[in-house]
Structures are given as C-alpha cells and as structure tokens.
Amino acid sequence: MSQTQTADPAIGLVIEGKYRIDSLMGKGGMGKVFKVNHLQLNKPFALKLMNFSPSDNDPNRLARFKREAEALAKISHRNVVAVTDFGITPENLPYIVMEYIEGVPLRSLLEKLKQLPEKTAIQITKHMCSGLHAAHTQGIVHRDLKPENIMIKQVDDDDVETKVLDFGIAKVLADDPHSQNLTSNEELLGTLKYMTPEQFLGAPVDARSDVFGICLIAYEMLSGIVPPAVMSLAQPLHELCDVSERLSEIILKGLSQSPDQRQQSAALLKKELDNLEQDIMMGIINDGSGES
Numbered sequence: 001m002s003q004t005q006t007a008d009p010a011i012g013l014v015i016e017g018k019y020r021i022d023s024l025m026g027k028g029g030m031g032k033v034f035k036v037n038h039l040q041l042n043k044p045f046a047l048k049l050m051n052f053s054p055s056d057n058d059p060n061r062l063a064r065f066k067r068e069a070e071a072l073a074k075i076s077h078r079n080v081v082a083v084t085d086f087g088i089t090p091e092n093l094p095y096i097v098m099e100y101i102e103g104v105p106l107r108s109l110l111e112k113l114k115q116l117p118e119k120t121a122i123q124i125t126k127h128m129c130s131g132l133h134a135a136h137t138q139g140i141v142h143r144d145l146k147p148e149n150i151m152i153k154q155v156d157d158d159d160v161e162t163k164v165l166d167f168g169i170a171k172v173l174a175d176d177p178h179s180q181n182l183t184s185n186e187e188l189l190g191t192l193k194y195m196t197p198e199q200f201l202g203a204p205v206d207a208r209s210d211v212f213g214i215c216l217i218a219y220e221m222l223s224g225i226v227p228p229a230v231m232s233l234a235q236p237l238h239e240l241c242d243v244s245e246r247l248s249e250i251i252l253k254g255l256s257q258s259p260d261q262r263q264q265s266a267a268l269l270k271k272e273l274d275n276l277e278q279d280i281m282m283g284i285i286n287d288g289s290g291e292s
Contacts, residue, residue: 010034010049015089019047019097028166037101044100045084049093067097071167074138079131081151081163101163103153106217114224115201117244120160121221122273124152127162129270130212135167136266142167143205145213146194147220149176174258197257206261207281211269215254215262222247227255244285 008024015021019027019036024045026126027035031050055214072083085097109116116124128150132142139213142149144166151163198205204212219234223241226233234255237248250272256262263269279285 007181008032009035014039015047015049017088017091017094018044019045021047036097044102046081046098048093048096048098049223066094067275071135071138071140072096072098074140075131075135077134079127079162079164080134081165101151101153103151103161103163105148106150106152106221110220110224115241116221118222118247119158121218122247122277123160124221125214125218126171126270126273127160128164128217128265129273131162131164132207132214133270134211135164135267136210141205141207142213143192143196143199144212145189145210145217147217148191150217172243198259206259207265208262211254211264211266212256212259212268214266214288215251218251219255223242244276244280246279246285250276277285 003046003189006022010021011023011034011194013021015036020039022038023035025035025046031048033046033048036045036047037043049106069083069086073086074113076082081101082099083096084099086095088094132145133186135142142164145164149164151165153161155161165212168223173274194213194216196205196209197203198209218228219237221235222243226239227253234252235243237243237251238245248271254262261273276285
C-alpha cells in the first residue's frame with residue numbers, strides 16, 4: 001500500500017478496540033485507506049474506512065463497499081491483496097481490513113521512470129494475469145484496473161512482487177452475465193482513460209474486460225503512453241519503444257475493441273507471455289528487436 005503520510009482527524013483512533021489508526025495512506029470517492037496497528041497482534045494492516053453516514057442519499061454506496069469485502073474474501077492468491085476482516089463501527093462506518101503491503105503503487109513507479117524495462121513489464125503483467133484469473137474463477141471481474149490499483153514490491157534487482165488492489169466496483173457474475181450489478185446502468189465509476197469500450201457503451205462486462213485493462217496497463221508500462229482506448233488508434237508498441245514485434249502483437253490483441261477478438265481469458269494472455277519469454281530464452285526471438 002502507498003506510504004502517504006498525511007494528517008487526518010482519524011489518526012490515533014482505535015476501531016473496534018483493536019485497530020489503532022496510525023497514518024493515512026490514500027483516499028478516494030468511496031473512502032480512505034489507513035495504515036493501522038492491530039493492538040493484540042502488534043502487526044500492521046491496511047484498513048479502508050468508507051465515507052458513509054445514515055443521511056447519505058446513495059444506498060448503493062454501502063452495498064458496493066460490502067461487495068468489495070465479499071469479493072476480496074473469496075480470492076486467495078499471492079497477487080491479490082488479502083482481506084482479513086470486515087465490520088461496521090458504532091458510528092455506522094463500514095470498514096475492510098487488508099494485509100499491509102510494503103511497496104509502491106505502479107503509478108508512482110511510472111511517474112518516476114516513465115517506462116519500465118520489457119522484462120519487468122512482462123513480469124508485472126503476468127502477475128496481474130495470475131491474480132485476476134483467480135478472481136475470474138470466482139466469478140469476479142475487477143472493472144477498474146489502472147496503475148493506482150497495482151502495488152509493486154521490489155524483491156531483488158531482477159524480481160518484483162505484484163498485488164492487485166481495490167475491487168471497489170467489482171462485478172460478481174451470476175449465471176446470467178446481464179445480472180444486476182451495483183452500479184446502476186453501468187455508471188462510469190472507473191477512471192475514464194482506463195475504461196473498456198464495453199463500459200463506455202454500457203454493454204455487459206466479463207473477464208475479457210479485465211484482459212483489456214491488463215493490456216492497457218502493459219502498454220503504458222512499456223511506452224509511457226495510455227492509448228486512446230475507445231477510438232482504436234493505439235500505435236503498435238514496437239514503433240514506440242524497444243520491444244519485440246511479437247510482444248506488441250500480444251498487447252494489441254488484448255486491446256481489441258471487440259471482446260471476441262481479445263485473449264479469451266487472463267490465463268490465455270499469461271500463456272502467450274510465457275511462450276514469448278521461453279522463445280526469447282531459446283533465442284528464437286530477440287528481446288526488443290523482433291524475430292531472429
């Protein structure tokens with residue numbers, strides 16, 4: 001989680017007699033995320049406290065917050081932040097407790113470095129695929145993928161750990177993909193430039209929407225540019241930066257306007273990247289210089 005040390009009136013408060021709020025880590029439209037210390041365990045956690053009051057005019061906000069806790073609790077994967085607790089304070093403020101991650105948001109890395117090396121970008125992309133595939137097998141689509149929701153921890157010079165965060169507008173798919181979801185009429189809750197074509201059009205979303213989101217982030221990691229998603233004007237990556245033409249083709253396939261033309265699952269996208277890495281290692285294709 002982010003390490004933003006910002007003063008907040010809640011700092012010092014103890015929630016439910018066990019979570020002492022130590023610092024504000026971040027905030028958004030639905031709530032704030034604090035670093036807290038579990039007083040009995042003497043262990044840090046991240047606690048998301050919702051901006052909510054009984055006089056709130058939007059009944060969906062509480063339902064969305066509860067859905068986030070339920071969605072995350074179903075997912076057990078090293079590349080997805082783990083939910084450890086959920087509750088409502090005596091002041092009627094819902095909260096979710098998550099594992100505390102020593103790392104930085106991908107957004108911060110991109111602001112510092114602008115572009116990431118191909119090897120690192122592929123590794124992060126594969127981690128996103130793995131974590132989101134675990135969510136998809138539970139019938140959960142993230143729908144709000146962006147660098148702010150990806151946490152990176154440097155393990156060593158050649159290895160990073162990746163965690164997918166914030167399933168706040170996740171859609172839980174029932175047997176019917178048109179089933180009612182918590183954002184009426186597919187409200188534009190996601191960050192606009194990271195939204196999928198189907199979200200803009202108010203069409204049903206499924207796992208292939210997250211494939212688009214993964215590839216949009218991968219494109220930005222490699223090029224430093226967020227392509228115009230809906231207008232289908234994305235320039236091939238190998239024309240913008242030093243990556244192989246095959247990697248460019250994989251990413252652009254995931255950015256297809258039609259979900260039917262994308263990789264049909266995050267697992268299939270990861271498999272394509274695995275095969276690419278294997279061919280690079282075997283010398284069949286040169287890293288960043290096209291096929292040999």
